[in-house]
Amino acid sequence: MSVPMAILGLLEPHPTHGFAIKRRYDALIGGGRELKYGQVYATLARLERDGLASGVGVEPGEGADRKLYAITDSGVAELETWLSTPQLPHARPSELVTRVVLALVAGRPAEPILDGQRRVYLDRMRELTAALGTADPIARVLADFESAHLEADLRWIDLAATRLGPIREQLATEDGTADV
Numbered sequence: 001m002s003v004p005m006a007i008l009g010l011l012e013p014h015p016t017h018g019f020a021i022k023r024r025y026d027a028l029i030g031g032g033r034e035l036k037y038g039q040v041y042a043t044l045a046r047l048e049r050d051g052l053a054s055g056v057g058v059e060p061g062e063g064a065d066r067k068l069y070a071i072t073d074s075g076v077a078e079l080e081t082w083l084s085t086p087q088l089p090h091a092r093p094s095e096l097v098t099r100v101v102l103a104l105v106a107g108r109p110a111e112p113i114l115d116g117q118r119r120v121y122l123d124r125m126r127e128l129t130a131a132l133g134t135a136d137p138i139a140r141v142l143a144d145f146e147s148a149h150l151e152a153d154l155r156w157i158d159l160a161a162t163r164l165g166p167i168r169e170q171l172a173t174e175d176g177t178a179d180v
Helices: 003-011 018-028 036-049 071-085 093-103 111-132 139-173
Strands: 051-061 067-069
Touching: 003 018, 003 036, 003 071, 018 036, 018 067, 036 051, 036 067, 036 071, 051 111, 067 071, 093 111, 093 139, 111 139
Parallel strands: none
Antiparallel strands: 051 067
């Protein structure tokens, strides 16, 4: 997730301040991973420095006045490019893949790692399913997205479990100096 692009997207409808951006981000797309206020304001400062957002005034707040930001024409163009550019998932292996490989390299069993992760994923899928009944449409689409990824990861766990033997054999035949 690109936090700067998310902030630009939240600025596009109308000028707003960092506090409101953080609340809206957390409610709509945070998915339980809230932004820190410092991250919001540091990102707004970079967007302003780069000409993608600009300060357009102040609004009285409960404490200090709040600086209002608006997306610039350059920011709209940058956001449009980002929104319309498809991308592949991250090419780097996930932490789970890395843990499995490193366990095998160290001569440790990888099955408990896969089994533990499977349990965590299945528990999370049950939580998501239970929450769908009362979820609003945005929460539903977020839960659907997460569930689809969990299902794919569960399929990978099953596939990886079938390949542990051949991986162990490969590692046993290597002299230990080759890259895995």
